Amino acid sequence: MLFNSFEFIVFLPIVFLFYWFVFRDRRWQNMLVVVASYVFYGWWDWRFLLLIALTSLCSYGSGILLEHYEDKRQRQQAVSAANIVLNLGILGIFKYYNFFVENLDTLFGMMGWHMDWVTVNVILPVGISFYTFQALSYTIDVYQKKLPATHDMVEFFAYISFFPQLVAGPIERATNLLPQFQKKRTFDYDKAVDGCRQMLWGFFKKMVIADNCAAHVNQIWANYQDETGFVLLIGAVFFTLQIYCDFSGYSDIAIGCARLFGFDLMRNFNFPYFSRSIPEFWRRWHISLTTWFRDYIYFPMGGSRCKKWRVIRNVYIVWAVSGLWHGANWTFVCWGLYHGTLLAAYNLLGISTKYKNVVAYGHRLPDFRESLQMLLTFFLAVIGWIIFRAETITDALGYLTTLFSMSLFDMSGSVESLKGLDLRETLPALIILFLCEWIQRDKQHAMQFSATGVVVHHAWIRYALYFALAMITVSMAGTQSEFIYFQF
Amino acid sequence: MNRFIVKAAMLLTVFIGVNIVLLFGLSENGSDYLYEYNHKLQLLDTVGQPRIIFMGGSSAAFDNDSRTIRDSLGCNVINFGLHAGIGMRIPLEDGLRSIRKGDVVVVQIEYANFFNGGNGEPEALPAFMTATKWREWNRLNANQWMKLIQGIPRNNISNLVHLARRFKTGPNVAFVYTKDGFNEFGDEVSHLNYPSQKYLPTGKKNTKAINTDFIEWLGHILAQYEERGSHVIMMPPACIVSCFNESYNDNVKEALETIHYPYVIEPSYMALDDDYMFNTGYHLNREGVRKNTANLIRVLRDCVYGAAIGHINTYSPESGD
Numbered sequence: 024m025l026f027n028s029f030e031f032i033v034f035l036p037i038v039f040l041f042y043w044f045v046f047r048d049r050r051w052q053n054m055l056v057v058v059a060s061y062v063f064y065g066w067w068d069w070r071f072l073l074l075i076a077l078t079s080l081c082s083y084g085s086g087i088l089l090e091h092y093e094d095k096r097q098r099q100q101a102v103s104a105a106n107i108v109l110n111l112g113i114l115g116i117f118k119y120y121n122f123f124v125e126n127l128d129t130l131f132g133m134m135g136w137h138m139d140w141v142t143v144n145v146i147l148p149v150g151i152s153f154y155t156f157q158a159l160s161y162t163i164d165v166y167q168k169k170l171p172a173t174h175d176m177v178e179f180f181a182y183i184s185f186f187p188q189l190v191a192g193p194i195e196r197a198t199n200l201l202p203q204f205q206k207k208r209t210f211d212y213d214k215a216v217d218g219c220r221q222m223l224w225g226f227f228k229k230m231v232i233a234d235n236c237a238a239h240v241n242q243i244w245a246n247y248q249d250e251t252g253f254v255l256l257i258g259a260v261f262f263t264l265q266i267y268c269d270f271s272g273y274s275d276i277a278i279g280c281a282r283l284f285g286f287d288l289m290r291n292f293n294f295p296y297f298s299r300s301i302p303e304f305w306r307r308w309h310i311s312l313t314t315w316f317r318d319y320i321y322f323p324m325g326g327s328r329c330k331k332w333r334v335i336r337n338v339y340i341v342w343a344v345s346g347l348w349h350g351a352n353w354t355f356v357c358w359g360l361y362h363g364t365l366l367a368a369y370n371l372l373g374i375s376t377k378y379k380n381v382v383a384y385g386h387r388l389p390d391f392r393e394s395l396q397m398l399l400t401f402f403l404a405v406i407g408w409i410i411f412r413a414e415t416i417t418d419a420l421g422y423l424t425t426l427f428s429m430s431l432f433d434m435s436g437s438v439e440s441l442k443g444l445d446l447r448e449t450l451p452a453l454i455i456l457f458l459c460e461w462i463q464r465d466k467q468h469a470m471q472f473s474a475t476g477v478v479v480h481h482a483w484i485r486y487a488l489y490f491a492l493a494m495i496t497v498s499m500a501g502t503q504s505e506f507i508y509f510q511f
Numbered sequence: 512m513n514r515f516i517v518k519a520a521m522l523l524t525v526f527i528g529v530n531i532v533l534l535f536g537l538s539e540n541g542s543d544y545l546y547e548y549n550h551k552l553q554l555l556d557t558v559g560q561p562r563i564i565f566m567g568g569s570s571a572a573f574d575n576d577s578r579t580i581r582d583s584l585g586c587n588v589i590n591f592g593l594h595a596g597i598g599m600r601i602p603l604e605d606g607l608r609s610i611r612k613g614d615v616v617v618v619q620i621e622y623a624n625f626f627n628g629g630n631g632e633p634e635a636l637p638a639f640m641t642a643t644k645w646r647e648w649n650r651l652n653a654n655q656w657m658k659l660i661q662g663i664p665r666n667n668i669s670n671l672v673h674l675a676r677r678f679k680t681g682p683n684v685a686f687v688y689t690k691d692g693f694n695e696f697g698d699e700v701s702h703l704n705y706p707s708q709k710y711l712p713t714g715k716k717n718t719k720a721i722n723t724d725f726i727e728w729l730g731h732i733l734a735q736y737e738e739r740g741s742h743v744i745m746m747p748p749a750c751i752v753s754c755f756n757e758s759y760n761d762n763v764k765e766a767l768e769t770i771h772y773p774y775v776i777e778p779s780y781m782a783l784d785d786d787y788m789f790n791t792g793y794h795l796n797r798e799g800v801r802k803n804t805a806n807l808i809r810v811l812r813d814c815v816y817g818a819a820i821g822h823i824n825t826y827s828p829e830s831g832d
Binding site: 029043210212215216219238241242243245246439440442443444486489490493494497498499500 | 661
């Protein structure tokens with residue numbers, strides 16, 4: 024079930040009313056969360072439910088076993104390793120098997136060996152990478168004794184399948200989300216209202232900006248060989264905005280929706296395009312995944328507390344894996360390595376941990392230096408997204424070659440091409456996005472109102488704002504489409 | 512909790528209320544493109560036989576030259592095509608009521624209908640219902656209601672924009688969709704006076720599954736057309752090659768064969784070079800209309816004369832308009 028669908032508009036109030044009015048007991052509420060989440064997920068394809076149930080069951084069982092073998096470290100290692108292998112095995116079969124087989128076939132073919140490989144024809148279950156990582160987080164945390172194993176199967180199943188964040192994150196840690204299922208929830212009016220505001224902003228980003236940008240991006244990418252460099256630059260910028268609004272829009276809806284049920288999910292985006300460096304960008308983009316890789320791969324390999332060359336190696340490994348996590352395609356691996364290279368460069372320059380504060384804090388506008396830094400970071404991110412968006416490496420190179428050709432300065436041809444895109448709705452919406460996000464850049468989300476601000480003290484302004492945003496969102500909505508990150 | 516529910520309900524009520532007030536309270540834009548539907552209904556009731564009726568979306572409206580077809584085939588022509596956004600269910604149901612024995616019905620369905628169920632789109636349904644004075648609102652199915660409701664805020668905003676534009680003076684230099692752009696046959700002809708606009712196809716092939724419910728419904732309603740003595744010709748819509756590559760997939764052809772209304776020609780035959788495009792993949796410019804009309808005449812001559820509906824060439828001006 025898509026957030027931006029009619030079904031969800033009906034589904035959410037029903038679950039909400041049952042949750043707070045009918046099932047007031049914590050255990051029953053957890054049970055309702057499981058049932059609602061399975062309905063939500065099964066709406067795509069009921070067969071997906073078998074897989075998520077298997078993942079949940081195995082991870083739940085592994086937790087019990089880890090506790091059972093408390094003093095037997097070797098057995099604990101075997102249990103956690105078995106569960107990790109099982110989960111990654113499922114992910115591998117559904118997501119990567121054909122990719123590896125095709126590449127091995129090409130490799131052996133080049134060496135003159137021809138082998139009969141079997142490929143599997145399966146659909147990729149929506150959001151499999153997200154819930155697999157969430158399950159792994161539980162096993163590793165229990166193994167590392169950061170968290171006691173849970174014996175309540177319902178609450179564990181609810182943790183893995185919690186519908187707001189099931190298919191595209193934020194990837195929750197067991198240490199954050201599971202304890203919330205273990206204690207009684209009470210309805211918090213302010214939290215629920217703030218959640219609704221965040222959802223509204225998320226819908227605006229997804230339905231108005233991402234879906235409208237998607238139409239322009241598809242048009243430009245489909246004909247990129249015939250377009251000028253300037254048009255390709257516009258296409259790349261549109262994709263940069265599309266992917267941000269699509270994914271952060273989903274996260275906003277997910278976090279807001281969870282707040283309606285009394286849960287606090289971790290922040291996933293922190294206005295990343297206002298970053299002054301690539302390391303800062305990655306502290307603000309898909310935070311739940313970046314910190315997952317940091318905690319479970321980068322730190323165990325030594326992180327930054329080792330020799331320089333090992334730090335660089337660690338960065339490359341993490342980013343190659345991160346690229347592969349996004350999809351079984353060399354373009355994603357290259358995108359990961361591209362960012363790995365940038366991060367390694369910043370690391371070598373010793374500025375990777377700079378800029379942890381909010382840009383131009385206390386000022387209306389950034390200064391010249393900050394503006395240039397933000398522009399450079401945005402430009403580097405745009406280049407990365409070109410590689411990410413391309414279907415093949417050849418496409419990515421072709422797009423980049425034309426982009427950086429002399430046609431970048433061909434304004435007359437570009438204007439003619441851009442007339443083919445109907446930007447009348449997209450451009451005003453982008454202005455609203457940038458203005459709101461810039462003004463609110465020190466908040467949790469763009470619709471979080473300051474306690475001393477004029478909006479909080481004048482209800483009519485607030486309601487006019489909700490009304491206007493809802494009208495814009497419904498009336499300017501592009502073609503209903505899935506969220507980009509579902510495929511990952 | 513109660514405070515939250517009451518406020519949420521109030522906000523929702525205000526949102527719905529304001530939209531209803533705007534929907535029915537704003538002065539109607541009587542020159543809206545979709546008002547042409549009323550004229551087309553009138554044509555179905557008044558134009559004499561023998562006649563050929565083109566059923567479809569804006570592809571039929573923009574791409575056919577009915578006068579030339581009439582002069583070549585010697586029978587009256589009604590162009591009942593208007594807008595793919597209203598779907599195919601409503602026009603085909605309305606057409607069935609006015610169909611007469613001996614009518615030749617050329618059905619040119621834009622490919623999107625085969626995948627979205629032919630129920631129309633939120634962008635067009637509210638304006639269409641307003642244009643037709645909510646006539647027979649009770650025949651809409653659940654899917655159409657859903658799309659209609661979804662499209663109401665958008666429709667209201669565009670009415671407000673239209674209202675604001677009334678204060679703008681000066682001639683229109685760009686093409687505008689309006690009911691005044693149609694001729695007496697129901698062809699959109701005003702676009703022929705404008706140069707082609709730039710259009711970028713998306714290049715994304717439509718791989719969706721065919722909507723079997725729509726196919727079943729289509730077979731059923733076309734059978735009713737034939738029961739009433741009309742002759743149905745299933746013809747692919749005209750479009751440009753890029754649009755054809757994106758919108759058409761072979762499943763359409765197979766699906767039509769299952770209901771025994773196969774295309775009378777290969778769909779690719781109706782796809783013209785991109786140079787013939789006007790402003791979308793389905794709208795042709797002056798040259799495109801000329802070429803498409805020649806294609807239509809060629810195919811219809813084969814179908815109509817070949818199918819032994821001999822009385823059609825007995826057309827005489829007296830039985831015409």
